[in-house]
Amino acid sequence: MTLAPETTDLKVRLRLRDGWFTVCDLSALLPGRGVAALLPDGRQVAVFRDRSGRLYAIDNRDPFTGAAVLSRGLTGTHRDRPFVASPLLKQRFDLETGRCLDDGSVRVAAYEVQAQAL
């Protein structure tokens, strides 16, 4: 067994209340962009990968408009915090905590996410 498996063998998995949930192959994630995934309860999650390979997952729903689009926003770093800017009205969300950087009273759910060899 090699300790550096091919990225195609790695799966992106989310921690849900009742265990780990496989979302997609790691290779489906373009650095700096997100994808949306559907959870078993109908919720949607936006999963991102940054340029150094770190993964993040937050709720896909933009709380300001209701549309499920956060996975389609541009990502970046602000004061060392990774964020995604909503593609609709551009509010930024901290990718680790789900907190809105432009409105302290708003936050979206953040999920624990990992790449694991299955």
Next chain:
Amino acid sequence: MSTTALGGDRPRPTIVLVGHGMVGQRFLEALAERGLTATHRVVVLCEEPRPAYDRVQITSYFSGRTADELSLTDMEFIEGHGIELRTGDPAETVDREARTVTARSGLIVGYDVLVLATGSYPFVPPVPNKDAEGCFVYRTIEDLLAIEEYAKSRATTGAVVGGGLLGLEAAGALKGLGLRTHIVEFAPRLMPVQVDEGGGAALLRTIEEMGLAVHTGTGTQEIVTDASGAVTGMKLSDGSELATDMVVFSAGVRPRDQLARAAGLAVGERGGIAVDAQCRTVTDPDVFAIGECAQAVDGRVYGLVAPGYEQAETAAAAIAADETGHMTFTGADLSTKLKLLGVDVASFGDAHGTAEGCLDVVYSDSRAGLYKKLVIGRDGTLLGGILVGDAEAYGTLRALTGSVPPVAPESLVLPAGAGAATQLGPSALPDEAVICSCHNVTKGTIRGAVTEHSCTTVPEVKKCTKAGTGCGSCVKVLTQLVGDELEASGVEVDKGLCGCFGQTREELYEIVLALRITSYQDLLDRYGRKEARGGDGCETCKPAVASIVASLAPAIGADGYVLDGEQAALQDTNDHFLANLQKNGSYSVVPRIPGGEIAPEKLIVIGEIARDFGLYTKITGGQRIDMFGARVEQLPLIWARLVDAGFESGHAYGKSLRTVKSCVGRTWCRYGVQDSVRMAIDLELRYRGLRSPHKLKSAVSGCARECAEARSKDFGVIATANGWNLYVGGNGGATPRHADLLAQDLSDAELVRLIDRFLMFYIRTADRLERTSVWLERIPGGLDHVRDVVVHDSLGICDELESLMASHVSHYRDEWAETVDDPEKLARFVSFVNAPDTPDPVVGFVPERDQMKPDLPLLSIGMRPAETLEGSAQR
């Protein structure tokens, strides 16, 4: 409902604030600044469903500001200071004996100090049917929502009762909602409190020119309704009847002092909780009243936010009883400036000249709707004034009020260019001059923010001093002052693109071109600010760099395809999906229709595609057809059909060439002198796909009648008997600008060559998101400089500009066709990576007229378990 008396053993003393409006919020900030939130428990009873917001700017809701943007309340502030804020829970009674307040929820809170900041309510004259369906007031966000809904669904005409400051603002809003709008004012002129007869006449003229009907000197006698009880008109006191579908009452406000009256607190003769100079109620030393609900010690009730803020500070200081505790509030200035779009009206100080022996200096030009009056005291002191039609000088004049101006008063009101006119800038003001009267900030304080607190931008100064964060009318002077001060102190102003790059867009363009840098990460790691290197950049510089790389792609050896490699991660969502994102997460598709010319067969194809995919279609303002409501996974299928029929992307999404509109021109039109359609098509095909700092629009008219509106375009072409005139820097949109003539009577080839150069020079030197109109105004030398560069080649760069354009033209490929052919890219066009066949359940539609529109209630549910979920989500 539970009834609880809160409080523990040995509780901290409690301050209860009733009313969380503008003044209430300011009071909380003043408490926090004095450390009182640490030593006291603070409970806020807030009647409205949302915490404090900017009522002064509330009308901007109609121009797109959201309730969130209007908010004045930072929840981090509230939570951080442990303030217990109860929205939607108004105070119902005060028991001064027991020192408790009972809220609607049943909550009973004991207080040591009670502060009433309940504001005012709009006064509605007691006319018959005043509560009919279609009657509104104008004070809260909820009022505006109700007005908007009624105006959009049920009204074409509206009337505002009251021609004062707020009435005009409400009338402007109704007009903005598309209604034919009337203003009914009892007094003989508009804004009777602020302006005099002369000013009223100039104002009337301007307002009527905006298309509003004004009825002065007449009152409202009765609201007329139909059988169902909805408004159909109003009877006026002059006997006439006015047909209208809705009525907005804006006839002044009254203090909300009922709670106080019921608690036995003294109120003024005309209402308002009576307080002393420290804002304590005259009846009970433990109860304060501030803001519009209070009657100040000078016997007046102030209906403006600035005096309210001062009262908030005064009350907090009295409660703190520290060294700031000697503040008093004894009266305030009533300067105002109307924010209504298109009309400048300002009055300040002693506007009506009531002081003994004062003189008026008046300048009036009723044809131009101008009226300016200054009131000068015997000793030459500026006491006040009125400005109508041009309030440029307001900030400076208001700040000079109370002092002897450094120049002759006449020169302050004469229009620029008229003989002795002096442009008196803020540099002439003394340090004590109040620049921001909302927050009582002096010029000295603003300078101090720059020199002592090292603020280097206007937003920083605003944050530091609060100046400019009220009505906003001082921001212009503030900006000038900050600029002057920075320059004087030799601070280098950061002109960088964003937090990641210290360079301007133009500098980055030069770096990318000279060093042939094709990778954003490479650029960031080598040329980004130190703290940004190695990071992920931001949403500002990513698309800006992507655009530079795309504009220069062939010249620097990059692939021009925007979804290629790293480029894909940099694009705004619209560019990334090659379509325009709509409010519910669906997309619109706009195929290119060069010059607006389209053959019947192609029209049929568009109709068939829209029908087959269930899309909403609309003819756009750009002479083409937009199809709305496509889901991500439908986009490639739609493009495949369009590409098959010979269509390509119309780049409605990119910062790139949109359309070149045309008029029908010489071929058909009896006046046409050139073939404008052919030229429009040629130009559109030449510049299609060209990525630029902002979008580019063009048009070609076949003669001077200008049916294609070419002079409202970034580059517009108008036919002459001898060829073509080229105009540049035009703009429609929010700040329209007529294009300037760059060159005359050009041949086809000369025209194209000049446009090539012009566009490439713009792409090279403009800022990000700077349209040609703004760029042309900004760059040193303006139009003359641009003409020198692109017509006379004064910089010797025209060859380079032309060759850059030539390589763009020869490398153009259609992005849709390219994407449809690339299976790897197609994989991105799914709603869910783990359920590619499942559509996003939030994207739904409901019928409207003969088509459909987004199902918005679906969005507020946010998400619904999808029926198709079982089985399709892989585990």
